[in-house]
Amino acid sequence: MAQLIIKDMLLQRKRLIYFTLFYNVFAILILQDFFLPYLVAGIVVPYIMLQTALAYEEMNKSEIVINSLPVRKEKIVLARYLTIFIYLLISILCYSLLTFLMNLFNLPLAGEPVSLAGIVVIFVGIGIIVSIYLPIFFRYGYIKGRVFHTVFTVAALILPTVAVKIIGENPELPGRFVVEDLVGVRTGIILLLLTLLILTISFNLSVWFYKKREF
Amino acid sequence: MDIIISNSVDEPIYEQIVKQIKNLIINGELEEGDALPSIRNLAKELQISVITTKRAYEELERDGFINKVAGKGTFVAPQNQALLKERRLKVVEEKLAEAVNAARIINLSLGELQEMLKILYEEV
């Protein structure tokens, strides 16, 4: 199973590095006024990386080979779930590195350092998105899964705009979305556990679907 | 050991192999105890099915020409010498019959034929 994760990394190595860098920089420079950059990056980067990985698999039709190898469907599915969280980790590391460098050179653009609460939020965010998307992908394949992708992308564009509008109309809300106020330690742990539960359910569903898939 | 098979002849390939190996044994080119190629090796070299070579070897074994030794391979069986000689004689007889027929066609007399035989016997 480790091989499958490595395989994903290997296939996307360039894209992974460049896109993560690009998006984190973009988030820091442009989005900083509205959202914590690492929050947005933490959701967008893993999700986009997942989509590109699946797109490539689809184009190559390599699922035929993977499913001809002596490997359990459970492992194939698990690898997909885990890879996303690895992308998440990479994004956070990238952000931290950038922030560190910026502070080192005293650039005024430096964003806030990553906080534990923030990580929880991203984990929950990506966890939920993936829990919904992956079973759809494993059941219907990549192309039909694009429907979800479209819906999600549209939502991802609309929601921030709406959020900006709300903040604009309610100036008493802080200019930036401050996470620490909202997420206490207890709430954080509950959210984490809930997300893990949802992920587990999603995982089992995905495995069930994938076992029935035909290639 | 040469075995030449033809696809365009009517005769089934396994029969061609049987015949040729029999002849090699009768002619003495293959002697008692000589090793034969494995059925798979033969099949690969001749580019035919291993089922064909298997069949050929089975028939040769049935007729007592070859022996399969478990774990070692296939070998030319000890031939009944009298039988072998008889078979070899038969080959000579057949060839002489051919010569006689050929001679008759051009009206060669028996005496002339015998002369030819004498000369050839000494030359060859």
Place this chain on the structure above:
Amino acid sequence: MSAILEVDNLRKEYRDFNLNVSFSLERGYLMGFIGPNGAGKSTTIKLIMNLLKKDSGTIKVFGLDNVKNEIEIKQRIGFVYDQNYYYDELTVEEMKGIISRFYADWDDELYRSYLKIFDLDPRKKIKELSKGMQMKFSLIMALSHHAELIIMDEPTSGLDPIVRRELLQILSEILQDENKGILLSTHITSDLDKIADYITFINQGRIVESTTRDFLLENYGVVRGKKELLRQTDKGLLIGVKENEFGFEALVKDKARAREIFGDKIIIDKPTLEDIMYYQIDGKVV
């Protein structure tokens, strides 16, 4: 129990296509799986590999159920498909790195020896390889883990005749090991003329014939004669009758019988596998 593959009453139903097949292959032989496009060859192979789900029937590989013991079986199967489905962005070496780790019996030395035999540069990206080399790569992957059963689905389509012959040579070598078996599906029957031990002929989802190639070549024949002879024939003797201006031609399954009936009035030729396939697809039996 030497059957390396046993397919029994395997059924799969689609809207406009119905598969129902039974056949088996013993160790030490190569079975050519022939039939026209769309006959069900790929479907059958995918069912064996559990890439498609069967509706009913059993598939046993190495005596084990192909679904219950799927992983164990796949450890011992080498597969070669009709196209390259490996990741074309990766190099040969990288791809091998991924694949090899799934197989318990992966033999790296064997892999390297095959690279040499095929003259394949492991540093090349898969997309940089020609179609023939890509197929050879697939074959190397299939052979480097001491697979007992090699399943090939139209491996030679799109390859030039020279590469095809090379492949057949290699398959010949593999069969020197009488414990291995090869199932090769193809619609290019000439590939099998030199190498197949058994032939299973499938058409429209059904097995038409499953026997030794020798049997087919010794009993089938292509018959040619005057059209008036069509009247005096035995029922069911002439298959796939084709009439032209000057006479008729047809396939017979029993050429001895045909000779009996028509005597000298017909010409009987040795059939190629393609003939055997071709005349039976049309189905006109007289």
